Every structure is written in C-alpha cells, then in structure tokens.
Amino acid sequence: MNKKDAYIEKAQAKIEEHSAKLEALKAKAGVVDLKMEAHEQIDKLEVKLNAAKSRLAELTDAAEDKWEDLSDRFEILADDLGTSVKKFFEKHE
Numbered sequence: 149m150n151k152k153d154a155y156i157e158k159a160q161a162k163i164e165e166h167s168a169k170l171e172a173l174k175a176k177a178g179v180v181d182l183k184m185e186a187h188e189q190i191d192k193l194e195v196k197l198n199a200a201k202s203r204l205a206e207l208t209d210a211a212e213d214k215w216e217d218l219s220d221r222f223e224i225l226a227d228d229l230g231t232s233v234k235k236f237f238e239k240h241e
Contacts, residue, residue, distance in 0.1 A: 152215045159204050159219070162226050163197070169233045170197055189236055196232060200225040 149157075170193050203222045210218050 152210075152212060155215070155219055156204070156208055159207065159222055159226070162230075163200055163204055166197055166200070166226070166229050166233060169237070170194060173233070173236060186236075189232075193229065193232055193236065196225065196229040200229055 170190070173190055173193070200222065203218065203225050207215055207218045207222055
C-alpha cells in the first residue's frame with residue numbers, strides 16, 4: 149500500500165467515525181426534547197460532514213503529485229468537524 153492509499157484509508161475511517169457520532173446526535177435529538185438551536189447545529193454538522201466527504205472524494209481521485217496538498221485541506225475540515233461534534237456532545241450531555 150502506498151502512502152496515498154494509506155492516508156485515504158485513515159481519512160475514510162475518520163469520516164466514518166464522525167458520521168457515526170452525527171447519527172448518534174440525530175438519534176439523541178429524536179428522543180430528547182432538544183432546543184431548536186441543537187437541531188440547527190446538527191444540520192450544520194451534516195454540512196461539514198458532507199464537505200469532508202467531498203474533499204475525501206477529491207483526494208481519492210487526485211493524481212499522485214496533488215493528493216498531499218488536498219490532504220492538508222481535508223485535515224482542516226475533518227478537525228473542524230471533530231471539534232464541532234465534541235463541543236456539541238459536551239454541551240448537550
């Protein structure tokens with residue numbers, strides 16, 4: 149496995165982790181009477197998740213000489229998503 153493939157595998161795992169957390173948030177929002185603000189935050193998290201998925205797709209299709217530049221952008225999106233999910237859990241638990 150080359151460096152790009154290893155990175156994509158790791159990035160895909162990160163996306164799946166964040167996706168699972170977001171699904172858990174949505175399930176919690178359905179059970180618990182959360183404020184409208186919480187539902188709006190979940191919608192914003194979904195937008196961030198979709199942006200990260202899109203960036204990962206670009207990364208997967210990128211040429212060998214371009215993928216590392218795209219990986220930096222993916223990391224920024226993924227880190228922002230992770231931080232946002234963590235903050236949401238801390239606020240609503």
